Structure formats: structure tokens, C-alpha cells
Amino acid sequence: xxxxxxxxxxxxxxxxxxxxxxxxxxxxxxxxxxxxxxxxxxxxxxxxxxxxxxxxxxxxxxxxxxxxxxxxxxxxxxxxxxxxxxxxxxxxxxxxxxxxxxxxxxxxxxxxxxxxxxxxxxxxxxxxxxxxxxxxxxxxxxxxxxxxxxxxxxxxxxxxxxxxxxxxxxxxxxxxxxxxxxxxxxxxxxxxxxxxxxxxxxxxxxxxxxxxxxxxxxxxxxxxxxxxxxxxxxxxxxxxxxxxxxxxxxxxxxxxxxxxxxxxxxxxxxxxxxxxxxxxxxxxxxxxxxxxxxxxxxxxxxxxxxxxxxxxxxxx
Ligand code: SF4
Ligand code: MG
Numbered sequence: 001x002x003x004x005x006x007x008x009x010x011x012x013x014x015x016x017x018x019x020x021x022x023x024x025x026x027x028x029x030x031x032x033x034x035x036x037x038x039x040x041x042x043x044x045x046x047x048x049x050x051x052x053x054x055x056x057x058x059x060x061x062x063x064x065x066x067x068x069x070x071x072x073x074x075x076x077x078x079x080x081x082x083x084x085x086x087x088x089x090x091x092x093x094x095x096x097x098x099x100x101x102x103x104x105x106x107x108x109x110x111x112x113x114x115x116x117x118x119x120x121x122x123x124x125x126x127x128x129x130x131x132x133x134x135x136x137x138x139x140x141x142x143x144x145x146x147x148x149x150x151x152x153x154x155x156x157x158x159x160x161x162x163x164x165x166x167x168x169x170x171x172x173x174x175x176x177x178x179x180x181x182x183x184x185x186x187x188x189x190x191x192x193x194x195x196x197x198x199x200x201x202x203x204x205x206x207x208x209x210x211x212x213x214x215x216x217x218x219x220x221x222x223x224x225x226x227x228x229x230x231x232x233x234x235x236x237x238x239x240x241x242x243x244x245x246x247x248x249x250x251x252x253x254x255x256x257x258x259x260x261x262x263x264x265x266x267x268x269x270x271x272x273x274x275x276x277x278x279x280x281x282x283x284x285x286x287x288x289x290x291x292x293x294x295x296x297x298x299x300x301x302x303x304x305x306x307x308x309x310x311x312x313x314x315x316x
Contacts (some may be wrong), residue, residue, distance in 0.1 A: 003033040005167055005199045006087070007066040008054055024049060024060070025223040025273075031167070036193065036200040038214030038231070040246075042267050043205060046223040048171050051203040055089040055169040085115060088165040090156060096277070097143040098158055104155050105140040112162045126162070128280040132195070133158035134188055150181035157188065161196070171203040186213055207246065211235055216303070219243050222268065222278040225297075229304040239306040242279045277309065285310055 007030045024046050031037050031054070041047045052058035053065055056072055065072045067083050075083050091097050098107055108126045112118050118125045127137035135154040144152055153173070160168060170189070174182040186209065192198055204210050209211040210217055210231075218235045219227040219242065238244045265282040268274055277295050280286040287309070295307045 004066075005033040005035075006031045006054055006201075008060070008063070015108055018042075022054075025062075027223070027225055029054075029200060029218060029225060029228075031186075031201055031212075032195065033199055034193075035203055035215045036213055037215040038210035039201060039203045039220065040205065040207065040210050040217060041220035045220045045268060047203045050220070051169045051171045051201060052089065054201050055087045055167075056084055057089055077278045081115070083304050085111075085163045086165055086177065087167040087169065088160040088163060089169045089171065090160050090173045090312065092175050095144065095149075095152060098152065098159075100143060100145055103141050103143060104135070104147075107155060108140070108158050108162050111159070112164075115163065117162075117164060125159075129162040130155075132161055132192065135185075135198070148181075149177050150184065153177060153181075153185055154188070157185075157192075161192070166197070167199045167201070169203065172205070173202075174209060175204070175206065182209070189213065219246070222273045224278060224307070226279070226308070227306045228241045229306075233304050235302065237304075239300055239304065239311070240279075240308050241283045241285050241310075243306075245282075277307075 005217050008027060027046075029037075029039075029052060039047050039050065043067070049058065050124040053060050055102050056065065056067070059065075059073065067075075069086065070079075070083075072080075072083055098227070105126050107124070108129055112125065113122065126140060130137045130140060135151060135158055139147075142144070144155060147155070168189075173189075174185050177185060189200065189202075190213065193200065202210065202213055202215075214231045217229060218225050218229050219234070219240065223240050227234065227238070227243045228238075229237075234243065235247065268278070268281065274281050274291075276292045277283070277286070277290040280290040283290065289309050293309070295309045295311075297303050297305050297307045298311050300311055
């Protein structure tokens with residue numbers, strides 16, 4: 001079994017005044033070295049918050065983030081710096097992430113320069129990482145606005161790779177791109193995984209993207225992880241009624257293309273989630289217990305975890 005790269009254990013969502021901090025409740029997620037873990041949920045479910053915490057750019061208000069077995073909050077000095085570099089985040093909007101006044105070359109050289117990672121010539125260091133990201137190094141003297149969305153995404157990826165990370169958190173990293181470009185960038189992520197031995201947390205609301213790229217999938221609903229399984233298992237035998245509803249009656253337009261089903265009812269406010277099982281107001285199987293008691297996670301098949309009271313009934 002592969003080593004654990006990261007584990008996020010959040011005991012209780014602390015009641016801080018900012019909604020974003022309130023977003024997680026008893027989340028415990030383990031990411032294994034070398035895997036692609038897809039994290040799925042509707043917008044507002046807390047998946048971006050969890051992604052930021054995993055990448056180490058947002059400290060959890062309660063609980064711990066373990067990176068290679070060590071609590072990130074206890075790291076100091078060079079160990080902290082290494083952990084910061086080893087986990088990198090790739091955001092949705094490359095334009096917002098790229099300083100418009102810096103050339104592509106400067107953008108890619110910036111962080112590794114600061115951290116002393118460039119041993120030889122900066123120019124060839126930059127060329128190497130641009131080439132890895134599928135960007136033509138001959139164009140490195142230009143500014144980001146001179147490129148298409150797909151090319152900017154590659155610059156953004158080269159910038160992340162240039163600090164030699166081991167773990168990439170991709171938050172809707174291809175969502176803003178045309179479908180054909182999306183496929184290219186997803187394939188790039190997969191190639192890089194092989195070449196550079198990367199581990200990914202892939203945050204997305206797009207089930208097609210997640211099915212294409214993930215080894216395992218975790219499903220979030222209103223700040224809780226409600227189901228986790230290998231990718232083939234989650235798509236063929238979804239257990240949790242929420243997951244089933246996500247996947248139900250979604251016409252497979254073409255292989256690899258899935259969209260969210262239109263779900264009954266509104267997503268309740270994460271600031272005032274329903275008691276018991278958060279999903280009970282929208283669940284066709286909800287019963288009295290669901291309104292009172294939070295369902296605990298159970299392993300219902302090897303590596304397949306689900307938090308629904310119906311699994312208790314079946315076990316009896
Ligand atoms: Fe539905 Fe109850 Fe299961 Fe929640 S615990 S998903 S409400 S059956
Ligand atoms: Mg988001």
C-alpha cells in the first residue's frame with residue numbers, strides 16, 4: 001500500500017465569524033502518495049476550503065494537517081519552507097494568478113529564485129519547466145495577456161512545477177477552459193504525474209473531469225465528507241443517496257462526459273445546516289433518525305466508505 005502523503009483531520013468546524021472557516025465539520029481525509037484523489041461537491045460545500053487547507057495555504061481553525069506524517073502547524077524553519085514548497089495549489093483562473101507586468105520567464109523564475117532552487121542558469125531552468133508544462137520556451141519573453149487561456153494555464157502549471165512540488169492541489173483548474181483544451185490540460189496533469197511522481201488532490205464540480213482523472217473519489221456535502229471510494233466503485237456502485245442522486249439519470253452524452261443531475265431542493269445554507277444528516281431535507285430515503293442523528297462513516301466494501309443510516313439497517 002502506498003505511503004500516506006497528507007492527512008487532514010478536522011475535529012469540529014470551529015464557529016469563527018467568517019463563513020469560509022465554518023465550512024468543514026469532522027472532516028478526515030487521507031491522500032496517499034502517488035494517487036489522484038478527486039474531491040467533488042456542489043459549490044459552497046467546502047471543497048475549496050478543504051483544498052486550501054490541504055495545500056497549506058489556509059490553516060484550519062480546528063484540527064490538524066499532517067504532511068508526510070508531521071503536523072504542519074509544528075513545522076519551523078527549513079522544514080516549514082520545504083513543506084510549503086512541496087505542496088502547491090493551481091487555481092481556476094490563471095490570469096488572476098499571473099502578474100500581468102511580468103514576462104513568462106520572470107513568472108516561472110520568481111519563486112525558485114527566491115528559494116535558491118536554481119543552481120545553474122535561470123534561463124535554462126525556466127525553459128526546462130516551461131517545456132514540462134508543454135509551453136514553448138521561445139515565447140518566454142512575452143507577457144501573460146499575449147496568450148490564450150490554455151497557454152496561460154500552462155504557464156501557471158510551469159510556475160507551480162518550478163518549485164519542485166510533490167503534491168498539487170488543483171481547484172477547478174480546468175473549469176474556465178474550452179472542453180478541448182480541458183482534455184489537453186488533464187492529459188498534461190497525468191503525464192506530469194508519471195514523469196515527476198506527483199500526488200494530486202483534484203477539486204472539481206465536474207464529474208466527467210473527476211471520473212477521467214481520479215484513482216479515488218471523495219464526495220462532500222455541506223462541509224462533511226459523506227462518501228469515499230475507488231473511482232470505478234463510486235461510479236458503478238454509489239452508496240450514499242446524495243451520490244446516487246448526483247449520478248442518477250445523467251445521460252452519458254459521450255463517454256467521460258457526465259454532468260450533475262438537477263437535484264431536488266436548494267442546497268441549504270452552510271451557515272445553518274440541517275440537523276442530523278445534512279442531506280435529509282433532500283433525501284428520498286430520509287427517516288426519523290436522519291433528522292436527529294449524524295450518520296457515522298462505515299466501510300461498506302474494501303476502501304468504500306459511506307455515511308448513511310441505511311447502511312446500519314443493512315448490516316443488522
Ligand atoms: Fe438519507 Fe438518512 Fe442516509 Fe442521510 S442518513 S442520506 S437522510 S437515508
Ligand atoms: Mg470552489
